Structures are given as structure tokens and as C-alpha cells.
Amino acid sequence: MSTTRREFLKTVGAAIATSQIPPQPAAMATLAAPTALAPQQPVARRKVIYDQDNSGPFGTDILGTLMMLQADNIDLLGITLVTGDAWMKQEMAFTLRLLEMMGRTEIPVYAGAEFPMLNTKDEWQLRQQLYGGHRLDPWMGAFNRTNGGPNEIKPLPPPYDRLANLKAQQEHAARFIIKTVRENPGQVTVYAGGPLTNLALAIALGPDIVPLVHELVIMGTGFHMFTNAFNIFFDPESARKVLRAGWQKCSIVTVDIAEEIHESDEIAPGRKMIEEIASRAESPISDLFRTHAVEPLRRNPNMHFFRMADEMIAAQVIDPSIFTKSEQMYVDICTTPGPRYGDSMFWPKNWQDDPDAGKHSLSAADRRVFVNPRQFYLGPPPSAGLVNVLQEIDHDRFKKLFVDLMTKPIRNGMTEHSA
Amino acid sequence: MRSPSDLLAHSAMFSPALQTSSGSGGKKKLIYDQDHRGPLSTDTVATLMLLQADNIDLLGICTVSCDMWAKQETAYALRLLEIMGRPEVPVFMGAQEPLLNTKAEAQMRYQMFGSRSLGNEGYLGCFAKDAAGRDEVTPLPPPYNRFAQIKAQPEPAADFIIRTIRANPNEVTMYCGGPMTNLALAVMLAPDIVPITKEVIFMGGGIHHSTSSVNVYFDAEAAKIGFRAAWPKFTLVTTDLAEEVHMQDDGKVDAIVDRAHAPIADLFREYEQKPQRANPQRRSFRMPDEMMAAHAIDPSIFTGYDEMHIDIVTHNDGHYGDTSFWDANWKDQGGELAGQNNPSIKAGRVQVLNGIDKKRFRELFTDLMTRPINRSK
Numbered sequence: 018m019s020t021t022r023r024e025f026l027k028t029v030g031a032a033i034a035t036s037q038i039p040p041q042p043a044a045m046a047t048l049a050a051p052t053a054l055a056p057q058q059p060v061a062r063r064k065v066i067y068d069q070d071n072s073g074p075f076g077t078d079i080l081g082t083l084m085m086l087q088a089d090n091i092d093l094l095g096i097t098l099v100t101g102d103a104w105m106k107q108e109m110a111f112t113l114r115l116l117e118m119m120g121r122t123e124i125p126v127y128a129g130a131e132f133p134m135l136n137t138k139d140e141w142q143l144r145q146q147l148y149g150g151h152r153l154d155p156w157m158g159a160f161n162r163t164n165g166g167p168n169e170i171k172p173l174p175p176p177y178d179r180l181a182n183l184k185a186q187q188e189h190a191a192r193f194i195i196k197t198v199r200e201n202p203g204q205v206t207v208y209a210g211g212p213l214t215n216l217a218l219a220i221a222l223g224p225d226i227v228p229l230v231h232e233l234v235i236m237g238t239g240f241h242m243f244t245n246a247f248n249i250f251f252d253p254e255s256a257r258k259v260l261r262a263g264w265q266k267c268s269i270v271t272v273d274i275a276e277e278i279h280e281s282d283e284i285a286p287g288r289k290m291i292e293e294i295a296s297r298a299e300s301p302i303s304d305l306f307r308t309h310a311v312e313p314l315r316r317n318p319n320m321h322f323f324r325m326a327d328e329m330i331a332a333q334v335i336d337p338s339i340f341t342k343s344e345q346m347y348v349d350i351c352t353t354p355g356p357r358y359g360d361s362m363f364w365p366k367n368w369q370d371d372p373d374a375g376k377h378s379l380s381a382a383d384r385r386v387f388v389n390p391r392q393f394y395l396g397p398p399p400s401a402g403l404v405n406v407l408q409e410i411d412h413d414r415f416k417k418l419f420v421d422l423m424t425k426p427i428r429n430g431m432t433e434h435s436a
Numbered sequence: 437m438r439s440p441s442d443l444l445a446h447s448a449m450f451s452p453a454l455q456t457s458s459g460s461g462g463k464k465k466l467i468y469d470q471d472h473r474g475p476l477s478t479d480t481v482a483t484l485m486l487l488q489a490d491n492i493d494l495l496g497i498c499t500v501s502c503d504m505w506a507k508q509e510t511a512y513a514l515r516l517l518e519i520m521g522r523p524e525v526p527v528f529m530g531a532q533e534p535l536l537n538t539k540a541e542a543q544m545r546y547q548m549f550g551s552r553s554l555g556n557e558g559y560l561g562c563f564a565k566d567a568a569g570r571d572e573v574t575p576l577p578p579p580y581n582r583f584a585q586i587k588a589q590p591e592p593a594a595d596f597i598i599r600t601i602r603a604n605p606n607e608v609t610m611y612c613g614g615p616m617t618n619l620a621l622a623v624m625l626a627p628d629i630v631p632i633t634k635e636v637i638f639m640g641g642g643i644h645h646s647t648s649s650v651n652v653y654f655d656a657e658a659a660k661i662g663f664r665a666a667w668p669k670f671t672l673v674t675t676d677l678a679e680e681v682h683m684q685d686d687g688k689v690d691a692i693v694d695r696a697h698a699p700i701a702d703l704f705r706e707y708e709q710k711p712q713r714a715n716p717q718r719r720s721f722r723m724p725d726e727m728m729a730a731h732a733i734d735p736s737i738f739t740g741y742d743e744m745h746i747d748i749v750t751h752n753d754g755h756y757g758d759t760s761f762w763d764a765n766w767k768d769q770g771g772e773l774a775g776q777n778n779p780s781i782k783a784g785r786v787q788v789l790n791g792i793d794k795k796r797f798r799e800l801f802t803d804l805m806t807r808p809i810n811r812s813k
Contacts, residue, residue, distance in 0.1 A: 130624060130625075131627060132624070132627065134535070134624060134657065134661070135657060135660055135661065135750065137781075137782055139781050139782065140781060140782060143781065189625055189626075191625060192595070214624070217535075218621065218624055218625060221531060221533075221535060221617075221621055222592045222594060222595070222621060222625075223592070224532060224533070254535065254536055254657055254750075257536055258535065258536055261538075352536065352657075352750065352752065353750075353751045353752055353753070354750065354751065355751070398541070399538070399540035399541060399544070400538045400540055400541060
């Protein structure tokens with residue numbers, strides 16, 4: 018399949034450098050950070066470290082990866098892997114082969130943490146028995162009953178077909194993160210799509226990198242859908258450490274906003290989107306969508322796809338103006354190994370303001386409790402981190418960005434880097 | 437400076453240990469990871485013991501925040517190596533903060549749940565209310581006098597630990613005299629070092645005297661990682677055992693001041709003898725790190741150990757950092773009730789030292805402190 022794609026690339030030539038993302042002038046000026054991508058400037062590339070629990074063959078992790086590989090304004094400095102949705106070594110097999118298939122073997126890949134800081138499969142199962150399962154789905158990632166051990170590498174299904182010839186780098190992911198951020202002060206965006214173990218290690222070993230990171234974008238936590246999300250409660254201790262660190266900017270895709278969009282749902286456009294990508298995209302993206310989205314959907318029309326969580330992180334990195342509302346909030350993670358292990362808690366940045374003012378209307382009964390925030394402490398705990406919670410997304414523009422990136426010609430990394 | 441009888445007694449007790457110790461030239465390869473509090477403390481005295489012992493190959497000194505902040509400790513460690521004539525020993529600054537614990541939270545836990553340390557002293561190390569800031573380095577008093585010319589290595593302590601253990605499989609003993617933050621980071625980064633580490637020696641926790649101590653409750657998460665890893669051998673000095681010897685009774689301070697060489701004599705005069713004379717009621721500290729050093733130098737001083745399981749509480753409450761112990765033979769022990777008292781599912785396995793030959797400990801200690809300074813050749 019990759020031969021086909023390479024032959025195709027030869028004929029397409031220089032045309033592949035052209036961005037397929039249409040400019041969206043000034044519509045979202047409210048959020049735009051000074052460094053946010055201006056689509057009119059083709060040179061302004063964002064340097065990104067891509068930290069991911071890259072669970073193959075298909076799904077939100079892989080699709081986030083494909084978006085980052087396809088976006089013209091992204092300079093992918095390296096991919097770092099962490100155990101989460103799958104064991105790190107299995108993720109490594111998928112990632113290396115995906116880069117080969119996408120013709121992007123110049124991107125270095127680093128092995129990261131194989132285990133969470135403290136959490137273990139046995140204790141997770143016992144907690145569920147003791148306190149009850151507390152999520153809407155039974156996903157335990159690498160700890161799933163169906164998964165083997167950390168060293169098991171299963172053969173890769175089509176269109177991956179075989180293990181890659183490409184090899185991972187020797188250096189540990191955490192050391193690569195430290196080195197790269199120090200070499201590019203103020204310029205590196207860290208995309209963290211999995212548990213935050215590698216980042217926790219990086220800031221424990223090199224605390225000086227925290228103020229040097231341009232932006233950290235993570236997926237996890239939530240308010241309404243559920244207050245715990247896989248990436249957080251797989252390794253709550255690392256999440257707490259990272260969220261507390263005091264980044265210049267830490268943007269969070271919560272479960273709530275991620276739940277808003279699915280690749281395929283009862284709404285027709287979702288299914289149409291998948292069909293459209295499968296028919297219009299080049300190989301290997303078309304093959305991935307055909308094998309792992311279109312065909313399963315035909316076999317089971319009631320199939321419900323996962324939310325597009327990591328695709329949203331990618332969107333925030335590629336074009337933050339797609340998010341139309343965000344709020345500065347304090348966040349902290351519960352690390353007490355009880356029923357709330359891995360829960361996220363949020364507090365408004367301006368918690369000192371009178372809750373009676375503005376849109377919060379309190380009942381008479383509530384007023385007796387929430388009389389005066391200066392009298393009754395309503396604020397965050399002392400070490401909670403201040404983060405940028407993404408709250409609203411332009412659905413149409415997000416879907417357009419996603420479809421465009423999937424269906425544009427495969428970006429050729431090798432020629433760009435040698436140029 | 438030593439009497440013939442001292443020498444005889446010493447050589448008689450020393451030789452078996454020397455014969456059993458491994459490594460090149462009979463020396464024990466040791467990474468010394470320590471919250472190196474200056475000017476003189478149980479931390480520093482243990483450093484002196486290891487520098488003075490002939491059978492220890494000190495591969496490197498790692499520092500970690502706890503008794504003091506890591507930067508200040510590193511300043512003390514570097515200068516101590518200079519005044520002891522051992523500038524070739526590399527020093528690696530380790531974790532400046534625990535994995536998760538913070539000063540603000542430690543303070544609030546103590547307000548809410550009360551202090552829990554010995555005699556309610558509420559010891560928090562560098563998290564104490566009036567302690568210096570993390571990046572503050574105050575001048576070093578006599579006999580240190582000034583900051584060292586030698587510098588710490590640029591490598592983080594955890595990386596040094598990984599690199600060294602991999603380069604010397606099954607030969608390196610990890611001495612952890614402070615919180616296990618550096619060791620936990622090393623294990624997280626490179627789980628492969630666990631089975632090829634010869635031994636971990638750690639001080640902290642307890643069964644009777646107190647169920648925790650600062651090395652554990654300063655960084656409970658790191659302790660949990662360190663204890664739970666499947667080391668070939670993990671030797672633990674508990675507070676119970678450490679309480680058996682105290683500097684004022686067992687350290688022979690006057691004898692050391694009289695007979696030791698500079699700078700050891702100066703350190704003991706200034707920071708043990710003078711305070712003791714100024715305040716005869718002064719209760720000197722137990723000698724936990726000296727015990728660990730003794731175990732590294734001559735394990736035969738200890739009369740035995742109990743095989744036990746151990747785990748750490750990481751709940752962010754009044755029990756943060758508590759230790760729990762279970763007998764290793766819980767399945768057979770207890771007659772009809774055998775098998776009921778099971779350890780937690782991921783508990784680690786440790787050898788808890790359960791007795792010490794105090795006389796031999798005092799002899800070893802006095803000998804190491806008073807022998808000629810073991811300068812680099």
C-alpha cells in the first residue's frame with residue numbers, strides 16, 4: 018500500500034506542500050493567543066512534542082497522530098510514548114509502522130514510562146470491587162482484561178501488516194522532553210494525549226523546563242459527563258504533579274467538550290464524514306478508515322464511535338481559533354486511593370467574587386451556606402494549578418479541519434526537512 | 437592515636453566483613469543518596485563514616501531535599517569532600533521537591549491532624565514554617581568556612597543511579613539516607629535496574645516507636661515506589677532500632693574530639709561537644725544513618741533481621757506516609773488463624789534489622805572517626 022502512495026507522491030510533486038486548511042479570518046479573536054497560528058503566514062510553524070498513548074490500529078490516539086502528521090504548520094520534533102490506552106511497547110510497534118506508512122521516518126520516536134507512577138492493575142480491580150465501578154464505560158486501557166503483559170507485542174493488523182524496520186531512539190522520552198524544551202526555550206508546545214507520566218518525570222528531573230514550555234495541551238478531567246477521565250485516573254499522581262506545575266499556558270480538553278463530537282453518531286453527518294474520508298483520502302489514511310471505520314460500521318450499523326478527544330487536542334495545537342470559549346480555572350486531582358482516586362476538581366479563577374453577583378443565582382437555602390466567600394472558604398487548595406479550560410468548539414470548523422487534514426495529499430516530511 | 441587494644445579489637449571484628457564484601461579489591465560499590473544536612477547531623481556523620489571506611493568504594497553522592505533543600509545540602513556535601521581531601525568523589529544534585537508533597541499541604545495536614553513525629557517535635561525538615569527558601573544557599577560555618585571549588589555534576593541524580601547500576605550489574609549497593617525520591621525516579625525511568633541492584637539500604641518507618649519518620653512522610657509516593665519494587669535485597673533500619681543508640685551516650689563525643697584528626701575533630705567539637713556542655717539536658721538524636729553506614733561497612737554488627745512485607749499510606753490526610761508491616765510468614769503464623777493477616781496486594785518485601793551489637797557499633801564508629809583521614813591517594 019505504501020508503494021502505491023509513494024508512486025502517487027511522485028506524480029503529485031510539489032503540490033503537496035499547499036495547505037488544505039482554509040483561512041478563517043479573525044472570527045475567533047477572543048481566544049487567539051499572540052502566538053496562535055495565523056493561517057495566512059505559511060512559515061509560522063509550531064514546534065510540537067507529541068506525547069501519546071498511541072494505541073493502534075485506529076481510534077482517537079491514531080487520528081490525533083494523523084492530524085499532527087498532516088498539518089503543514091506543525092513541526093513535529095519527536096513522538097514520545099507512554100503506557101495508557103495500550104502498553105508502551107505495543108504502542109511503539111504501531112507508531113513506528115505508522116510513520117513508515119506515512120513516509121515520515123525522519124520523526125524520532127522515544128520510549129517513555131511503561132508503568133504509571135503508583136497505580137497498578139490489581140489495585141484498580143480491587144478498588145472497583147470495593148467501591149464499585151464509577152465510569153460509564155469499562156475501559157481500562159493497558160489494564161484491560163483482554164490485554165497481555167507490558168512486553169507482549171501482538172502482530173499488527175492491516176493496513177499496518179508487519180512490524181516496522183524503523184527503530185525507536187535510545188534516549189528516554191522524559192530526557193528528550195527536557196533536552197528539547199531547553200534547546201528551544203519558549204517555543205515548544207507539548208501535546209499530551211495520554212497519561213501524564215512522561216511529563217511528570219520530565220519536570221521532576223528538570224523543573225527548569227516548566228516556564229520554558231510555550232503551551233501544554235492535555236486531554237482529561239471533566240465537570241459533568243464524569244469528573245474522572247482515563248488519562249487522569251490511569252496515573253492520578255502524575256496528573257496532579259503536572260497540573261500543579263505552573264505552566265505559562267496549560268489548555269485542557271475536558272471530557273465534557275470532547276463528548277460533543279463523535280466520529281460517527283446517530284447524526285448523519287458523522288457517518289457521512291467517515292465515508293467521505295475513506296473515499297477521498299490517500300493511502301494509508303483511506304485504508305485505515307476503510308478497514309477500521311467504514312467496514313465495521315457496515316457490519317454493525319448501531320456501532321457508536323468514541324468521542325474525538327485527541328483530535329481536539331490536535332485542533333487546539335493546529336488552529337486554536339476553532340475553540341470559541343475558554344476559561345481560566347484552578348484544577349486539582351484527588352490522589353487518595355479511595356472511590357474518588359483520579360477525580361478532577363475545578364474552581365473558578367475568581368472564586369473570591371461574590372457568588373450572588375452575575376449569573377449565579379442562589380436559592381435562599383444555599384445563601385445560608387454560601388453567604389460570603391471571605392467567611393466560607395470556597396477556593397482551591399494551596400497548590401492547585403491554574404489552567405485554560407476549553408469550553409466551546411465550533412463544530413463545523415472542527416469537522417472541516419479534520420476532514421481536510423485527512424483527505425489532503427499525504428504530507429511529505431523527508432523533502433521538507435532536507436530542503 | 438589508637439591504643440593497641442583498639443586496633444586488635446577492631447581488626448578481629450572487621451576481617452569477616454572484609455572477606456564477605458564483594459566487588460573489585462574487596463570493596464563494596466556504593467551509591468550514597470542522602471539528604472545531606474550540614475554542618476553536622478546523622479546524615480553528615482554517616483558520610484564521614486563511609487569516607488573513612490577502607491572497604492567502601494563510594495561511586496557518587498546524590499543529594500535530595502528533606503532535612504534541608506537539595507541545593508544547600510549539595511553545598512555542604514561538596515565542601516565536606518574538599519575538607520576531607522576527597523574531591524574526586526562525584527556529587528549529583530537530586531530531586532529538589534518530593535514527587536507530590538508540598539510545604540503548604542504538609543503544614544495544613546499538621547494543623548488539621550496534629551504532628552506525629554517523635555515527642556511531638558513535628559519535624560518537617562525544609563518544609564518547616566521558618567525554613568529557608570528552596571533556592572536559598574546560606575554561607576557555610578566553620579570548619580567549612582566557604583563554598584567548595586569543586587562543582588556538582590550536571591547530570592541529575594536519578595540518571596547517575598541508572599547509568600551506574602547498569603554499568604555494574606549486581607554489584608551496586610544503594611544507600612538511601614533520605615526520602616527515596618531519586619530512587620523512585622530512577623525506577624520509573626528504568627525499571628530494568630531493580631533486579632540488578634545488589635541491595636538497597638534505607639532508614640525509615642517503624643512498628644513500635646513510631647510508624648513513620650521524615651524520610652517516608654516527606655515523600656510518601658516515592659517511598660511507596662521504592663518499597664514496592666522487587667529488589668533482590670532491601671534492608672531497613674526502623675526507628676525502633678535506630679532509637680537504641682544515641683550520639684551522647686554511644687557516640688563517644690569527647691573521645692572523638694580528643695583523638696580525631698581535623699576536620700572531624702573540629703566538627704564534633706563545634707557541633708556536638710559545645711552544645712552538650714552548654715546544655716547538659718540536651719537530648720542528642722538517635723543514630724539512624726550511622727546505623728545504615730555501619731550496615732554498609734560491616735553487616736555482621738547486626739544480630740539479625742525479620743523478613744517482612746511493607747506498604748505505605750499515600751492518602752492525603754493524617755496518615756500520609758504511615759508504614760504498615762506484615763510478617764513474611766503470615767500464611768503459617770498464628771496457629772488456627774494462620775493466613776488471615778495478609779499484606780496489601782502490592783506490598784514490598786524487606787529485611788527489617790532487629791538487633792545491633794551496641795559495643796561493636798560503638799567501636800566501629802569511634803575507630804572510623806578517629807583513624808587518620810582517608811584522603812585520596
